[in-house]
Amino acid sequence: GDSVTQMEGPVTLSEEAFLTINCTYTATGYPSLFWYVQYPGEGLQLLLKATKADDKGSNKGFEATYRKETTSFHLEKGSVQVSDSAVYFCALSGTGGSQGNLIFGKGTKLSVKP
Amino acid sequence: GAGVSQSPSNKVTEKGKDVELRCDPISGHTALYWYRQSLGQGLEFLIYFQGNSAPDKSGLPSDRFSAERTGGSVSTLTIQRTQQEDSAVYLCASSLRSGGAGEQYFGPGTRLTVT
Numbered sequence: 001g002d003s004v005t006q007m008e009g010p011v012t013l014s015e016e017a018f019l020t021i022n023c024t025y026t027a028t029g030y031p032s033l034f035w036y037v038q039y040p041g042e043g044l045q046l047l048l049k050a051t052k053a054d055d056k057g058s059n060k061g062f063e064a065t066y067r068k069e070t071t072s073f074h075l076e077k078g079s080v081q082v083s084d085s086a087v088y089f090c091a092l093s094g095t096g097g098s099q100g101n102l103i104f105g106k107g108t109k110l111s112v113k114p
Numbered sequence: 115g116a117g118v119s120q121s122p123s124n125k126v127t128e129k130g131k132d133v134e135l136r137c138d139p140i141s142g143h144t145a146l147y148w149y150r151q152s153l154g155q156g157l158e159f160l161i162y163f164q165g166n167s168a169p170d171k172s173g174l175p176s177d178r179f180s181a182e183r184t185g186g187s188v189s190t191l192t193i194q195r196t197q198q199e200d201s202a203v204y205l206c207a208s209s210l211r212s213g214g215a216g217e218q219y220f221g222p223g224t225r226l227t228v229t
Contacts, residue, residue, distance in 0.1 A: 032215045044205065044220040051215045089157065093215065100212045101147055101173070104157035 002027045006090045006105035013080055013112050021075040021108045023064075023090035031092040033057075033066050033073040034102065038087045047075075047088070080112045116140065118221035120206050126227045127196055135191045135224045139208030146189050147209075147218060148181060152202035160204075163189060164212045196228045 006023040013019060025033065035047040035057070048057030053068035062077045073090060090105040119138045127133050139146050148160040159173045163183040174180070178197075183189040193200055203225050207218040 036220075043222045044207075046217050046219075049215070049217070091157075100145065100209070100216060100218075101159040101162050102149075102157075102207075102218060103159065106156045 002031065002092060002103050004090050004092055004103055004105040006088075006108055008106070009087075009108040009110065011108060011110045013110070015082055015112055015114055016079045017112075019075070019077040019080045019084075019110070021088055021090075021110070023073045023075065023105060025071050025073065025090075025092050027071075027092060033064070034091040034093070035062070035064055035073070035075050036089045036091055036102075036104075038089070038107075040086070044089070080110070082112045082114055085110055085112045118206055118208055118219050120204075120221040120224050122224060123222065124225045124227075126229060129198060129228055130195055132192065132194045133196055133226065135193075135204050135226070137189045137191070137206030137208075137221060139187065139189070139206070140219055141187075143208035143210055143219070144186065145209045145212040145216070146183060147207040148189070148191050149205040149207065150175075150202045151205055151223070155202075157205075160191070162212065193226075196226075198228045201226055201228045 003026045032051045034049045036044045037047045048059040050057040050066035056065045064075045087107045087109045089107045091102040093100050121136045146163040150158045165186050166183050178194045181191045203223040205223045207220045209216040209218045
């Protein structure tokens with residue numbers, strides 16, 4: 001079945017450091033790919049998405065490119081801030097049928113120190 | 115506008131009791147999803163509704179779990195004879211329609227603790 005693997009955390013960075021969180025997927029079809037973020041004490045919210053190969057999703061300085069050849073969707077940010085501290089989830093939409101349920105990775109906790 | 119709301123926010127129950135969790139989706143969203151977030155299993159999909167219909171119930175962990183949706187709006191997830199392994203945060207999400215590319219908007223979750 002479809003699955004998502006993302007790097008284990010926690011990840012601790014200093015402010016203004018470069019961030020990469022790796023995400024790879026396995027899917028039988030052509031899924032849409034997402035990054036969701038969960039800030040402390042808040043609900044899950046969509047950070048960015050890409051719906052087809054070579055698409056780049058971007059938001060709030062974060063970027064991820066849908067790479068079909070490497071089945072990857074790595075999250076990057078050039079200069080992290082303390083306010084980026086959160087748990088980040090890579091996800092894909094289920095390719096079986098039209099239901100569109102999300103399949104999530106385990107999450108990566110990011111802590112950014114001043 | 116109002117987002118997805120869930121109630122209660124926290125629920126502590128004794129093993130063997132039944133619980134009902136409620137989800138109010140964003141108005142006009144026809145698709146509604148239930149997920150479970152636990153330390154051991156991460157985020158798991160449970161069930162989805164398109165309108166009032168749940169075409170695929172295979173994500174429900176056991177027959178103690180059931181869900182319904184009425185009027186294309188409010189949904190309830192019921193867990194009968196709760197077990198300790200049911201302790202988790204239950205998340206509800208809605209989207210304009212089912213299908214792969216649409217954004218899902220999540221509620222704050224219900225934290226269920228079974229003692």
